[in-house]
Amino acid sequence: MRKPYQPAASDIRLSAVLYALSDPRRLQIVQSLKDQAEQNCAVYHELMPKSTLTHHLKVLREAGVAKVRIEGTQHFYSLRTEELDQLFPGLMSAVLNAPPDLIE
Amino acid sequence: MRKPYQPAASDIRLSAVLYALSDPRRLQIVQSLKDQAEQNCAVYHELMPKSTLTHHLKVLREAGVAKVRIEGTQHFYSLRTEELDQLFPGLMSAVLNAPPDLIE
Numbered sequence: 001m002r003k004p005y006q007p008a009a010s011d012i013r014l015s016a017v018l019y020a021l022s023d024p025r026r027l028q029i030v031q032s033l034k035d036q037a038e039q040n041c042a043v044y045h046e047l048m049p050k051s052t053l054t055h056h057l058k059v060l061r062e063a064g065v066a067k068v069r070i071e072g073t074q075h076f077y078s079l080r081t082e083e084l085d086q087l088f089p090g091l092m093s094a095v096l097n098a099p100p101d102l103i104e
Numbered sequence: 105m106r107k108p109y110q111p112a113a114s115d116i117r118l119s120a121v122l123y124a125l126s127d128p129r130r131l132q133i134v135q136s137l138k139d140q141a142e143q144n145c146a147v148y149h150e151l152m153p154k155s156t157l158t159h160h161l162k163v164l165r166e167a168g169v170a171k172v173r174i175e176g177t178q179h180f181y182s183l184r185t186e187e188l189d190q191l192f193p194g195l196m197s198a199v200l201n202a203p204p205d206l207i208e
Contacts, residue, residue: 019126091198
């Protein structure tokens with residue numbers, strides 16, 4: 001299986017990160033990953049159809065916001081908070097701590 | 105002349121703010137407003153065609169990132185940093201201080 005693309009830290013760009021974070025569903029996923037080391041993406045199947053989820057996780061991954069670890073048929077997602085904090089200090093903390101009623 | 109729409113602080117939402125900030129041209133405009141009390145939007149005519157500029161300023165204004173003051177035929181833009189800092193502490197500072205080479 002081909003490893004899904006995820007950019008090196010040096011290839012992460014602010015416009016792509018902000019775009020990835022600008023969708024309410026993706027913000028919901030990102031906030032739910034806040035306190036998790038990693039999350040099996042199956043937990044989101046209740047929140048949205050699988051094809052929608054696959055699309056949103058791809059946008060987050062390709063922008064460098066999230067990364068995936070594959071174990072057999074399972075995908076475990078986590079945030080790239082440490083790298084993002086180095087590139088854009090304060091950004092992820094602002095986004096992760098935004099009150100849910102101010103998201104959409 | 106009808107006053108252009110700009111949301112009340114209580115109507116500003118994170119997803120719209122992040123979307124408005126996710127375009128490299130709009131990030132360029134926003135960063136250029138960083139140290140200005142306000143800016144006559146005519147200064148951006150060198151950077152991009154007028155119709156493009158009008159569109160980008162509208163997106164920034166309608167998301168609550170920037171506001172406009174109209175004096176005769178002139179439009180003066182400024183950032184709504186204070187209100188955004190209250191809603192999403194740290195967000196604007198992270199965006200305004202991002203190195204230009206990490207934007208796009």
